[in-house]
Amino acid sequence: MSRVVFSLSAAPGMAEGLARCFEADLGELETRQFPDGETYLRIATPVSGRDVVLLCTLDRPDAKIAPLLFAADALRDQGARSIALVAPYLAYMRQDKAFNPGEAVTSVSFSRLLSFYFDFLVTVDPHLHRIDNLDEIYSVPSKVVPAAPAIADWLKANIPNAFVIGPDEESEQWVLDVAERAGIPSAVLEKKRWGDFDVAISGGSLPDMDDKQPVIIDDIASSARTLVETVKLLSKAGTKPPVCVVVHPIFAGDAYDELLQAGAKRVISVNAIAHPTNAVDISPALAEALCAWSVQNDELIGAGH
Known part of the structure; x- marks a missing residue:
């Protein structure tokens, strides 16, 4: 198959369900901690020329961010045609304004980070408060899946x-x-x-x-x-x-x-x-969003964009 799904963090069975609904292979990704706390990560499934989905729900996000970005970088180095992030829970959406001088507006900072590493974002009902939609802070296409x-x-x-x-x-x-x-x-x-x-x-x-x-x-x-x-x-x-x-x-x-x-x-x-x-189970709805993106992605690549 030209599609492959890798899972870093998700509810049991979600990666399998997503791969099945999206008609994709389930990729193998190896990760572990070194004694000093640094992360080792290896992509064990060929991805050259393939559309890749990285599944990682971002509750308790700080421990997940480094492996997530390492995985995206490694997938790009291995020749992935495109990389979509499926983050059923999208972190750092609450701090969307600086309430006191010097505060980091972490929703904006985090959006810049993810937009740099990924081509597409899918999430479920993000916490939108003072912004109307993800396009206001994310520079890559995104799809909100309603629960x-x-x-x-x-x-x-x-x-x-x-x-x-x-x-x-x-x-x-x-x-x-x-x-x-x-x-x-x-x-x-x-x-x-x-x-x-x-x-x-x-x-x-x-x-x-x-x-x-x-x-x-x-x-x-x-x-x-x-x-x-x-x-x-x-x-x-x-x-x-x-x-x-x-x-x-x-x-x-x-x-x-x-x-x-x-x-x-x-x-x-x-x-x-x-x-x-x-x-x-939200997996079928996530897969539907990915299918729509995949068709659009094929059309853009076919048109030479």
């Missing part, structure tokens, strides 16, 4: 009588999309945040959910304080214990256990980041 269709399908198949809830205004875009696709009712709450672990959720007048199964949807669960406070609010309102759905399950420290202790009935997540809660 909403896969989440909606999962809810329809697994949660009867669901009522979708967004914990804050930022979640409204996902909540409304999922609710419309699944044909279920929804509501969006309000949030105030004073720090990483200092969050308050207010619901105003929550709709009647006596016979409904509440489903809270959020894009990122890191400290999970937003989800924890939302679960507590629903518990006080007398609803059924909610199901929590997360696109990017970072769950730093004890966040996952705290969410369960707060009263969540169940936590499920998209496999954008490997976690025991993974239940929604």
